[in-house]
Amino acid sequence: MKRHEKHWAGLVHESAHVAAILHYELGLEYVQLNPPTFWSPDPHGESYMSDYGVTEDELAEDPDAIIKTEPAARLVVCLVGASAQYRAIVEGGRSRWAASRLARAYSEGDRALAARITQYSPWSWREAQQEADNLVDYYWDDINRLAVALRDAGGYLDGDEAASVFGGALV
Numbered sequence: 001m002k003r004h005e006k007h008w009a010g011l012v013h014e015s016a017h018v019a020a021i022l023h024y025e026l027g028l029e030y031v032q033l034n035p036p037t038f039w040s041p042d043p044h045g046e047s048y049m050s051d052y053g054v055t056e057d058e059l060a061e062d063p064d065a066i067i068k069t070e071p072a073a074r075l076v077v078c079l080v081g082a083s084a085q086y087r088a089i090v091e092g093g094r095s096r097w098a099a100s101r102l103a104r105a106y107s108e109g110d111r112a113l114a115a116r117i118t119q120y121s122p123w124s125w126r127e128a129q130q131e132a133d134n135l136v137d138y139y140w141d142d143i144n145r146l147a148v149a150l151r152d153a154g155g156y157l158d159g160d161e162a163a164s165v166f167g168g169a170l171v
Helices: 003-023 056-061 071-091 096-106 108-118 125-152 159-166
Strands: 028-034 044-049 156-158
Touching: 003 028, 003 044, 003 071, 003 096, 003 125, 003 159, 028 159, 044 071, 071 096, 071 108, 071 125, 096 108, 108 125, 125 156, 125 159, 156 159
Parallel strands: none
Antiparallel strands: 028 044, 028 156
C-alpha cells in the first residue's frame, strides 16, 4: 500500500470516529492524524472525547469510570474506524482480504479499548459492530468530507471545527 493511500485510509478512520462521537453526542474535544514519516511509516491518530466530568480522584479509584459512561456508544466509536477504513481501502482498489488485514492492523488500539468496554456494554460486540457498519453507511459522504477537511487542515481539527464540517447531517 502506498504511503498516500495509508494516509487517506487513516484520515477516513479518524473521521469515522468523529462521526460516531458526534452522532452519540459524546463531546468531541479534537481529532488529529499524524502522517506517516520515514521513522513511522503508518499514520496514527486520535479522536479525543470528553471525560464527562469524571475527576482524577474518581479515575484513581476506578480506572474504567469514563468507559462506564455510555458504554454502548463508546464501543461503537471504537469499532467504527476500522469499518470505514476497510471500505476506503476496498474503494481504493485493494482486495477485501488486504483491506481487512490493513484495517485490523491499524485499529489494534481501538480493539483493545473495545474489549475493555464490552464488559460494561448492554450491546454485544456483534451488535456494536453492526451499528458501526450502519453508521459508516449512513455517514459515508460526511466521513469523506471530514477526511478532506482534516487533510486540508494539516491533520488537526478541534471539536467545533470538525462538527461544523458535518453541519446538520447528524441525526
